[in-house]
Amino acid sequence: MNENGELKVFAGRSCEALCKTVCGFLEGAPGRAKVVDFPDGEILVKLDEDVRGRDCYVVLSTSEPVNDRLMELLIWIDCLRRASAGRITCVLPYFGYARQDRKDEGRVPVTAKLVANLITAAGAHRVITIDLHAAQIQGFFDIPVDHLSATPVFVGYFQDLQKKGELKDLCLVSPDVGNVKVAEGMAKLLGGDLAIIYKKRLSGSTVETGQLIGTVEGKTVLMFDDMISTAGTVCEAAKLLKDRGAKDIIAAATHGVLVGPAVERLAASPISKVVVCDTVPRHARTDPLGAKLVELSVGPLLGNAIYRIHNNQSVSALFRNSAGPKR
Numbered sequence: 001m002n003e004n005g006e007l008k009v010f011a012g013r014s015c016e017a018l019c020k021t022v023c024g025f026l027e028g029a030p031g032r033a034k035v036v037d038f039p040d041g042e043i044l045v046k047l048d049e050d051v052r053g054r055d056c057y058v059v060l061s062t063s064e065p066v067n068d069r070l071m072e073l074l075i076w077i078d079c080l081r082r083a084s085a086g087r088i089t090c091v092l093p094y095f096g097y098a099r100q101d102r103k104d105e106g107r108v109p110v111t112a113k114l115v116a117n118l119i120t121a122a123g124a125h126r127v128i129t130i131d132l133h134a135a136q137i138q139g140f141f142d143i144p145v146d147h148l149s150a151t152p153v154f155v156g157y158f159q160d161l162q163k164k165g166e167l168k169d170l171c172l173v174s175p176d177v178g179n180v181k182v183a184e185g186m187a188k189l190l191g192g193d194l195a196i197i198y199k200k201r202l203s204g205s206t207v208e209t210g211q212l213i214g215t216v217e218g219k220t221v222l223m224f225d226d227m228i229s230t231a232g233t234v235c236e237a238a239k240l241l242k243d244r245g246a247k248d249i250i251a252a253a254t255h256g257v258l259v260g261p262a263v264e265r266l267a268a269s270p271i272s273k274v275v276v277c278d279t280v281p282r283h284a285r286t287d288p289l290g291a292k293l294v295e296l297s298v299g300p301l302l303g304n305a306i307y308r309i310h311n312n313q314s315v316s317a318l319f320r321n322s323a324g325p326k327r
Contacts, residue, residue: 093277256276
């Protein structure tokens, strides 16, 4: 038997479909448990099978409603710990509060660090996450963190389009200077030029886009970012690129958070395709995007990472030929 004990993967309520894909890759079924809301809003997690001494994974994105999902995660950890699980790993495809990672002005919290402390204090032994908004968040944890990159998923999809002749005269664009390394890595993997947009954030939902470094005239533009939240950045960038002569504009982001006016902005924008991963569950409000929205699954990627961790194999080996995570 594996020294880590039998593998068990449980689904949080924000990732039930994704967890099934993960378990499909691992050739197993999700662990049996139920999550119940009481009338006053309290959450109960009840395991329906024995986990004593076993290697347990909880797949749960702390996405909207963020605070409810975070509390559910903490209760999952406590439940597994009190049931004597051998090891508890939080699989967080999307890590909420990641944008509150530093004190960028006086008298504000560093909530990403607080969340890391809560997860550790609850009893988690390890965390797996994908494309953190800031890689430094790994250091907020006092337990091991496996920071995965979704670029292999995107590369596979866009290389298929290239083989079909649907992605010609390519130019990779970083919508801000913080994502340049990923865009540069994707440019090397897919071929094509590189351009950078300088932006200035005016508020949580308003962005001013001004300068473009590089040329996009007559090009098929592929913009990469870690997330699309209110879509202010990506839509303003798309307008600038269209004004500068871009032939076609595709936006790609690991996390399609899509809150507030995001769907309406994207639907009205010159972007022809929005490619996201299933790290955040889709809602009916995204229906107006229709065929413009393409969702790729990170299930096999997470499944492979879980398999490697369970069997004490290298996780970094998964990304030797990828653009890597955001730095």
